[in-house]
Amino acid sequence: MLLLQTVQALPSPLHNGELSIDAYIYLSAILFCIGLLGVLLRRNVIVLFMCIELMLNAVNLLLVALSNYHSDPAGQVFVFFVMLVAAAEATIGLSIVVMLYRNIPNTDVDIWNRLRN
């Protein structure tokens, strides 16, 4: 009797010779720069936050790709920590936004620079 199982660990495209690590570097660079563009271009503070999350994700993607490439679990552990920090950052950031919105009902970052004084 033959047991048919899904192959749990197919070699990743980096290891079966279909892709080189450069493909992941390019993709991650493109995503990072889109995030950067968003941070520079947009004025809505919530969208700014989202673009920062996008940049963090681009870095995470590269970390996981390199972790797989070098067969080193440390990269994935770093990603785990990045997610932790991102979650904490989103919590605090959004609660600051909600609190400020009560005083200044606008989400434009250029208006919020009056916090300076």
Next chain:
Amino acid sequence: MSILFYLAYKLVLVLVIFAITLGVAAYSTLAERKFAGFFQDRLGPDRAGPYGILQPLADGVKFFFKEDFTPANADKTLFVMGPALAMLIALITSAVIPWGPSLEIAGYQLPFQVTDLNIGVLYISGAVSIGVYGIMVGGWASNNKFALLGAIRASSQMISYEIAMGIALIAIVLLAGSLSLHDIVAQQSGLNWNIWKQPLGFIIFITCAFAECNRTPFDLPECEQELVGGYHTEYSSMKLGLFLFSEYVNMFVSSALMSALYFGGYNFPGLDYSTMAPNVAALVGFGVFFAKILFFIFFFMWIRWTIPRFRYDQLMHLGWSILMPLAILNMLLTALGVLYLGK
């Protein structure tokens, strides 16, 4: 050859489970009204066919022929996406549930499960945590204040209860030493069910399951007296049907999860599947599992017609100040037990 056969088997399995899920969900609507009738000392639907067994069909036909109305100020794309997302996310959770012992077809031993992920429990928590998107998107796109309030209530409720649910699941993982649902169920052979070791965890899990399904006593996102219809106020025709249907699919899937995680899945005392012919074992196992699922669906309805709805502050208090500390306590006790007493 064998890989094609394998893919065909998986495709058939997916279709069968899809059909069963939808069938159970359809007949849950009838059963709900029948039980409501019973609890309130009246008959319930009995016109369509003998004992009203054609009622779900009649409802479906009615939903299809109603006017499909989209409010003028609604966001058209997201208005359609809302119910579709709700249904999709409700259905994908069932992919990791083991429905019975392995089948044997044409000499191959095939698992009676769509996929045995080695991160099964994480997959479930992931699917649960994205379950809120359908409601949020639909409620926001309606551009109606009641729908928006319903969506906000639903999302904060689901985020709050997801945490306690996740911590209750961690205790199960600690006991089983595996995240695969197949392993978790296989370890509970005979009467060696997790419920005996995790009574508190089960109570937390079932409470959170009620909240995640937006069922009474946690149906605040759609409570009629305060919010007209909550997040589906503006929906009509089959879009409303999909929202209501996804609630029943959620109920079915969470009943299946409760049976698999706490009540031994397809295991039953006195049934030894290794001595039976494989296909007989699979069918008997599926029958046992299904009976457990039906019991939990009945339990959902029983609670609905027995306990009144909470107030919103009571709901939040229960989630954050009672269930979460209890879940953490349960996790710590389980960890200590596993450490000092063994599994």
Next chain:
Amino acid sequence: MLAIFFYIFATISVLSALSVVLFRNPVYSALGLVTTFFAIAAQYILLNAQFVAAVQVMVYAGAIMVLFLFVIMLLNLNVNNEPSRPALLQGISVATSGGMLFLVLLAAARSAGSLSPARAADNSIGLIQTLGQTLFNQYLMPFEVSSLLFLSAMVGAVMLGKKEYK
């Protein structure tokens, strides 16, 4: 065959990332970002990092983005009232990010193929057992410190969220 999946998900992630930046409506931006996160989770699965993929869906799509959508709905930002930046600033920001992209791509292309794997290929590094061993042996201290970080974030969020806070 896996490369085809890589290109499909790469296209999805780039297009949805662009939609985050280009949509004026924050709800659309948020949903675009959710799509990006799912595409990236798919890339993780291709890379045999199942645990990270599951956590990506749970933490990013299931918690952080729900929080974002929740705040957008709570503040009722569906009216599009975001003024554009002046044209000069827009030009500068496009030039900056485009130039940076160009620079990175150029640098990556120049050194393409110069990297070689440090260890022999091992498909089991994405499994929870391996990651758990690494996390709780080698990185135990950062893990504990991050729990403190979470505690402080929680306390901070509760304090900021209080209504009578002055």
